Amino acid sequence: MENNTPILEVKDLHTHFLTKTGAVKAVDGVSFDIKPGETLGIVGESGSGKSITAMSIMQLISPPGKIVQGEILFEGENLNNKTEKEMRKIRGKEISMIFQDPMTSLNPVFTIEKQMVETIRTHEAMNKKQAKQRAVELLDLVGIPDPEARLKNYPHEFSGGMRQRAMIAMALACNPKVLIADEPTTALDVTIQAQILELLAKLQKELGMAIIMITHDLGVVAEVCDRVMVMYAGKPVEFTDVLSLFDHAKHPYTWGLMHSIPKITDQKQKLEAIEGLPPDLRALPKGCSFAARCKHAMDSCFEVDPSFKQYQANHHVRCLLYENEENEKVVPS
Amino acid sequence: MFSYIIKRILMLIPVLIGVSILTFSLIHLIPGDPAKSMLGEKANEAQLEALRAEMGLNDPLYSQYGTYVAKILQGDLGESVQSKESIATEVADRLPATIELALFAMVLAIIVGVLAGVIAAVKQYSWFDNISMTGALFGVSMPIFWLGLMMIWLFSVQLNILPASGRLSNDIQLGLITNFYLIDSILTLNWPAFKDAFLHLLMPGIALGTIPMAIIARMTRSSMLEVMKQDYIRTANAKGLASYLVIFQHALKNAFLPVLTVIGLQFGLLLGGAVLTETIFSWPGIGRYVLNAVLGRDYPVVQSTILIIAAIFVIVNLVTDLLYKFFDPRIKYD
Ligand SMILES: Nc1ncnc2c1ncn2[C@@H]1O[C@H](COP(=O)(O)OP(=O)(O)O)[C@@H](O)[C@H]1O
Ligand SMILES: [Mg+2]
Numbered sequence: 196m197e198n199n200t201p202i203l204e205v206k207d208l209h210t211h212f213l214t215k216t217g218a219v220k221a222v223d224g225v226s227f228d229i230k231p232g233e234t235l236g237i238v239g240e241s242g243s244g245k246s247i248t249a250m251s252i253m254q255l256i257s258p259p260g261k262i263v264q265g266e267i268l269f270e271g272e273n274l275n276n277k278t279e280k281e282m283r284k285i286r287g288k289e290i291s292m293i294f295q296d297p298m299t300s301l302n303p304v305f306t307i308e309k310q311m312v313e314t315i316r317t318h319e320a321m322n323k324k325q326a327k328q329r330a331v332e333l334l335d336l337v338g339i340p341d342p343e344a345r346l347k348n349y350p351h352e353f354s355g356g357m358r359q360r361a362m363i364a365m366a367l368a369c370n371p372k373v374l375i376a377d378e379p380t381t382a383l384d385v386t387i388q389a390q391i392l393e394l395l396a397k398l399q400k401e402l403g404m405a406i407i408m409i410t411h412d413l414g415v416v417a418e419v420c421d422r423v424m425v426m427y428a429g430k431p432v433e434f435t436d437v438l439s440l441f442d443h444a445k446h447p448y449t450w451g452l453m454h455s456i457p458k459i460t461d462q463k464q465k466l467e468a469i470e471g472l473p474p475d476l477r478a479l480p481k482g483c484s485f486a487a488r489c490k491h492a493m494d495s496c497f498e499v500d501p502s503f504k505q506y507q508a509n510h511h512v513r514c515l516l517y518e519n520e521e522n523e524k525v526v527p528s
Numbered sequence: 529m530f531s532y533i534i535k536r537i538l539m540l541i542p543v544l545i546g547v548s549i550l551t552f553s554l555i556h557l558i559p560g561d562p563a564k565s566m567l568g569e570k571a572n573e574a575q576l577e578a579l580r581a582e583m584g585l586n587d588p589l590y591s592q593y594g595t596y597v598a599k600i601l602q603g604d605l606g607e608s609v610q611s612k613e614s615i616a617t618e619v620a621d622r623l624p625a626t627i628e629l630a631l632f633a634m635v636l637a638i639i640v641g642v643l644a645g646v647i648a649a650v651k652q653y654s655w656f657d658n659i660s661m662t663g664a665l666f667g668v669s670m671p672i673f674w675l676g677l678m679m680i681w682l683f684s685v686q687l688n689i690l691p692a693s694g695r696l697s698n699d700i701q702l703g704l705i706t707n708f709y710l711i712d713s714i715l716t717l718n719w720p721a722f723k724d725a726f727l728h729l730l731m732p733g734i735a736l737g738t739i740p741m742a743i744i745a746r747m748t749r750s751s752m753l754e755v756m757k758q759d760y761i762r763t764a765n766a767k768g769l770a771s772y773l774v775i776f777q778h779a780l781k782n783a784f785l786p787v788l789t790v791i792g793l794q795f796g797l798l799l800g801g802a803v804l805t806e807t808i809f810s811w812p813g814i815g816r817y818v819l820n821a822v823l824g825r826d827y828p829v830v831q832s833t834i835l836i837i838a839a840i841f842v843i844v845n846l847v848t849d850l851l852y853k854f855f856d857p858r859i860k861y862d
Contacts, residue, residue, distance in 0.1 A: 255765055279771075287768035299759040304781050304856055314767045349857045365767070 201228035201268075202372050202405050203252070203290075208265035210244075210251045213258075217477035221247040221260070223429035224503075231372065234399065234406040236420035236437070238413060238452065242473055244429040245409045249375045252407075253292060254282045269373070288318040291366035295378040297358035301350035307334075308346035311365050318369045333364040337394060356387035363394065370402060377409045392418050413452050417441060425449050428473055428484040431503060435510040445512040447489045483515065491516060529853070536846050547838040551831045552596050556589070566609050566825050579609070583828070605832040610824050615832045619814065623836065624707035625695060626806070626813035630798050632710075632729045633737035638791060641741040642780075645748025645787075649756065650775055660745060667742025672801055676735040676808035683731060691728050693810035700724045732809040736801050740794035747790045751783040758782070784855050792848030796841045 206226050212219035222244045229235045237245050250256050252267055254274055267274040269289065274282065286292075294300040302310060311330040315321060321329065327346070334342035337360040350358055359379060366374055376395065380388035396419055399406055408420055416423050416437060423440050425433040425448065433446040444450055451469035471488035474480055480487065486496040496515050503513045555562050563579045564571065579585075583606075584592050599606065605615035644664070648657040684692035695709055696702060702721040705712050710729070713722035755761065756779055764778040765771075802815035810816070814833055821829035853859050 253766055255762070283768045283770065285768070286766055292763075292766040294759060294763065296759060300763045302760040302764065302778050302782070303858060305778075313769065313773070317768050317770070351858050362763075 199230060202231050202270060204228040204266075204268040205248070205252065206266040206268065208248065208251055208267065209263045210247050210256055210260060211263050212260045214477070219476045220429050220479065221476060222251060225265075225424075225426070225429075225431055227424050227431070227434065229373070229405045229407060231405050232399065232403050233422070234408055234420045236416040236423040237407060237409045237426060238411060238416055238423060239426035240411055240452075240469070240473060243426040245411075245426060246377055248426075249292065249377050249407065249409060252375065253286055253290065254279075255286075284318070287314055287366075287371075288369040289371055290373045290375065291369075291371040292375045292377065293359070293362045293366045293379050296382045297355060297362050298350070298382070300362060301358060303350055305349070306346065307348055307350065307353070307361050311346070311361075311368060314365050315368045329368065330364075333368055334361065336367070336398070337361070337364040339364070355383055356390060359383060359387075359391050360394065363391075363398070367398060367402065367404075371404055373405045373407065374399075375407045375409070378411070379408075380415060381410070381412070388415075389418075395419065411452075413441075413455075425452070428479065429476060430484065430513065431511070432485065432513045433511065434503075439507075439510055445506060445510070445517060446485075446514050447491050447516075448485050451488075483513075533850065536849070540842055540846070543842055544835075544839060547835060548597060548600065549593070551835045551838075552593050554831055554834070555583075555827045562827060566827060582607075600835070606828040608821070608829050609826045610821070610829075615829055618817065618829075619832065619836060621707070622812060622814045622817050625811060626799070626802050626815055627840075628708045628710065629729065629732055629736060629805070629811060629813060630795070630802060632733040633798060634740065634791070634795055636733050637737040637741035637744055637794070640737075641744030642748050642784075642787065645745040646752055646775060646780060648745070648749045649752035652753065657749075661749065664742040664745045667738050668746070670738050670742070672735050672738070672804050673808060675738060676731070676805060679731045679735065680808070690731055691724075692731070695725060695728050695812060696721065697724050697728075732805050732811055735808065736798060736805045739801070740791070740798060743790055743794060744787060747787050748783065751786045752779055755779045755783040781855060785852065788848060788851055788855060792844060795844045799837055799840065 205228070208222055208225045209220070210222040212221055225244070225248055227235060237248065239245055247256070247260070251262050252269075252274065254262075254277065256262060262275055265275070269285070274285070277285070301307075308327065308330060311333065312323060312326040315326040315329050316323070319326070319329075330346055331342045334345060339345050339357060339360055345353075345357075350361075353361060363379075374395075379395070380391050383391060392415065395406065395408075398404075406419075408415065410416060420437050422436045423434070424431050425440075425446060427448050433440070433444065433449050440449065441453075444453060448469070455468050469488055474484050474487070480497070482495075482497040482499055483489070483492070483501055486492045489496065493515060499515060501513050501515045501518065503511055504517065506512050506517055561576070563576045563583070563585060567575055567579060584595055587595070603616055605619065607613065608615055608618060611618070644660045648654075648660050651657055679690075680692045683690040691697065700721050702709060702713055702718055702725070703716050705715055709725035710722060713719070713725055760782075761774060761779055764774045769778070799815075802811075802813060803819050804815070805811065806813045806815035807819060814836070818830060818833040818837075820826070821833065
């Protein structure tokens with residue numbers, strides 16, 4: 196099944212919110228690609244532009260938001276040039292999405308059946324009966340017991356984990372080539388989180404779709420991702436495969452994120468969040484956006500905005516520490 | 529669900545008893561002699577005594593109330609002092625006219641109000657939004673009386689395209705079954721009568737429906753704006769659903785609940801508005817009936833019609849409550 200042509204390529208994406216008080220540069224120069232069957236992680240603190248990246252791919256950015264620059268190539272075609280009508284044929288069929296909070300992401304006033312059947316019938320030429328049959332199979336696939344009866348339920352009659360399973364079933368209804376999972380486990384209990392991640396991994400093996408796993412939790416990344424993009428203030432700051440990341444992360448921000456992974460062995464250990472707050476995306480400071488919070492910041496970090504440089508094969512990083520050999524001496528190992 | 533309905537109907541009993549006590553006491557709150565005030569200063573003692581005896585005004589209060597309730601339960605609402613006719617018969621003639629007008633006005637208000645509210649929300653800050661919401665602002669504070677007269681002046685007097693009064697033109701025949709003219713003309717397949725009845729409904733319907741329409745439009749807009757931000761709308765879009773489904777199914781069904789509350793309340797107020805509208809358009813309904821009764825100090829008529837309007841109010845309330853469940857399955861009745 197190895198296929199090395201990317202199914203989706205994002206090139207130098209810039210999505211800004213043109214507000215009265217200035218342009219909020221929510222996504223500011225993001226590039227990545229993803230191959231069939233691959234899982235790409237996008238990590239970063241809340242507000243770093245992960246969801247807006249995902250919504251840009253779906254072309255679901257509404258004013259004052261706007262994709263101001265870049266290309267989003269799906270099977271070689273730029274989605275930025277698609278009409279709304281063309282996009283509606285891609286959303287939910289070629290590229291699907293699941294969201295953070297399964298409670299609020301399902302419509303509370305419709306049954307699971309109605310919500311699944313309408314998705315299937317939007318994209319496939321099926322009658323109601325066939326679509327319902329498909330919905331039963333899908334619920335069964337995602338491990339919901341007694342699917343036929345469960346279809347009649349409303350979302351509030353499902354538990355949180357069940358709802359997320361139903362969301363996944365709905366997203367996979369038309370065998371999408373790309374599944375974007377935007378913090379799919381953040382709102383769930385730890386044990387349910389693990390079940391959902393396992394389920395996604397299993398389904399990916401069976402169906403072969405590419406997954407973009409958005410999370411603020413490096414623990415999730417370690418579990419399911421092949422490659423990872425770390426985002427900060429709308430920009431990628433580090434991009435590599437998952438082994439390299441956990442073996443020798445380069446960016447001080449990534450180190451900070453690693454310190455905030457809860458360790459199962461040591462529940463009481465206080466999580467060390469990165470000190471300080473992300474910058475105002477309307478008025479980014481001169482130099483590196485992270486400098487003000489960085490323990491390793493040098494004088495030059497407040498002056499020069501580092502470029503996103505290839506450090507090794509498959510390892511990109513945006514940090515002045517790696518711009519010359521002298522600086523690298525301060526890097527802890 | 530069924531037992532809930534039974535329970536709610538049983539709960540109507542104390543409410544109606546309360547209302548009946550209120551309407552009963554109405555007659556006894558009249559300063560001075562009710563018989564004199566009903567018959568006027570010129571009435572002689574024999575006439576007054578006859579009326580007192582007829583209305584049981586000489587009996588002790590509790591037995592008067594007992595008789596009053598017993599009669600109501602038998603469907604006997606007494607007699608009009610002015611016309612000497614049975615009130616029950618007179619009401620039966622007029623009530624359908626009022627209900628038909630009120631329903632027509634409400635349906636108009638809901639269709640136009642909800643549609644305008646939805647479009648205004650979806651196209652927030654567009655010219656449509658600005659114009660319709662400015663219009664709604666005027667609509668909320670529109671004096672029905674003025675609006676009614678202006679419409680008559682324009683459409684009846686100047687343009688002569690709409691009838692200014694009544695429910696049906698004199699030269700139109702209609703066999704009556706339910707006393708709802710639109711329904712009766714459909715039942716008897718009488719299309720000229722349907723068109724005529726519809727045209728007669730148009731102006732009073734608009735006059736009566738304007739305020740609820742404006743309130744419904746504003747409520748729908750704000751409720752839709754809130755709902756359109758919700759995660760499940762994002763999901764519906766991400767599934768690739770057609771935008772009319774996203775708006776009119778996924779969003780509107782959620783946004784409708786607060787609108788439904790407003791509709792229920794407005795329907796009650798509308799019955800009050802009917803007094804004015806019916807007077808302007810000479811609509812032979814209960815509003816004009818009660819107004820004439822008040823002016824003519826026909827207290828038995830006032831009593832009975834208030835009781836009936838209160839009962840309708842309570843029933844509308846019950847129906848509204850039951851409809852909630854249709855729009856929101858999370859609501860549990862017990
Ligand atoms: N409608 C909007 N108007 C202005 N700014 C917005 C809007 N939506 C998102 N943003 C900004 O975009 C940035 C990125 O948001 P998002 O992608 O949701 O972050 P996250 O990484 O937590 O998913 C945030 O800082 C947020 O303030
Ligand atoms: Mg997010």
